[in-house]
Amino acid sequence: MSEQHVSEAPVDTRVRVQGQPVDSYPERAPEAARGKTLRVTVVGEDVLHRRNAEVTEFGTPELHTLIDDMFRTMYVAEGVGLAANQVGVDLRVFVYDCPDDEGVRHVGHVVNPVLETWGVEEEGLAVENEGCLSVPGPHAELPRAPYARVTGFDRDGNPVTIEGSGYFARCLQHETDHTLGRLYIDRLPKRERKKVLKTMNDMKDQVFARRAENAENMRFE
Numbered sequence: 001m002s003e004q005h006v007s008e009a010p011v012d013t014r015v016r017v018q019g020q021p022v023d024s025y026p027e028r029a030p031e032a033a034r035g036k037t038l039r040v041t042v043v044g045e046d047v048l049h050r051r052n053a054e055v056t057e058f059g060t061p062e063l064h065t066l067i068d069d070m071f072r073t074m075y076v077a078e079g080v081g082l083a084a085n086q087v088g089v090d091l092r093v094f095v096y097d098c099p100d101d102e103g104v105r106h107v108g109h110v111v112n113p114v115l116e117t118w119g120v121e122e123e124g125l126a127v128e129n130e131g132c133l134s135v136p137g138p139h140a141e142l143p144r145a146p147y148a149r150v151t152g153f154d155r156d157g158n159p160v161t162i163e164g165s166g167y168f169a170r171c172l173q174h175e176t177d178h179t180l181g182r183l184y185i186d187r188l189p190k191r192e193r194k195k196v197l198k199t200m201n202d203m204k205d206q207v208f209a210r211r212a213e214n215a216e217n218m219r220f221e
Helices: 061-076 166-179 190-217
Strands: 015-017 020-022 081-083 093-099 105-118 126-132 135-144 147-153 159-165
Touching (some): 061 081, 061 093, 061 105, 081 166, 093 166, 105 166, 126 166, 147 166, 159 166
Parallel strands (some): 015 105
Antiparallel strands (some): 015 020, 105 147, 147 159
16 A cells, blocks of 8 residues: 555554554664565556465465565555565565554554454444555545454464554555455546546656665665
């Protein structure tokens, strides 16, 4: 999911890594320093439009490297979440570094995510702007559930449960959608989807140039 403005909220310096609170954390996840920048896939590429494969082997060097690369690529592309199919890998994995509406920062990764949502009957759907690194440039308003929980595993096969509200709940829904072969634009009305894709075509070269500049100049040490 691409970065965007979050509604103003009281400043809160708390950080939760893999769903657990920590006292301090660096500006960027340490995994990024070990990773390399990969190309981000773009809408229309097959790997983005099908349910991806379940991870069956945990703790492998390949899975560790993939997650490191995904963190680095996410930061270079200025995102708050990134799924494996967005770097061309057919596996159900995503990483995230995303604030919620209360200013709490959530950082981590989930393998084989299973999504639950709630709060719609009580509060209604939350309609906010949403964007995607694989639809470079534009954003569009999209309704999502106000609360979400994802269960799955970490890279070593340990169970994880991540939950959040507001913007972070949107991120969890967006990234889990990716692992199932669905982009946010697939949830839009046809006319709005067409408008977003036209805007993307007008903006993508500028976005790609900015990512290339970030890849050259962004520091991860």
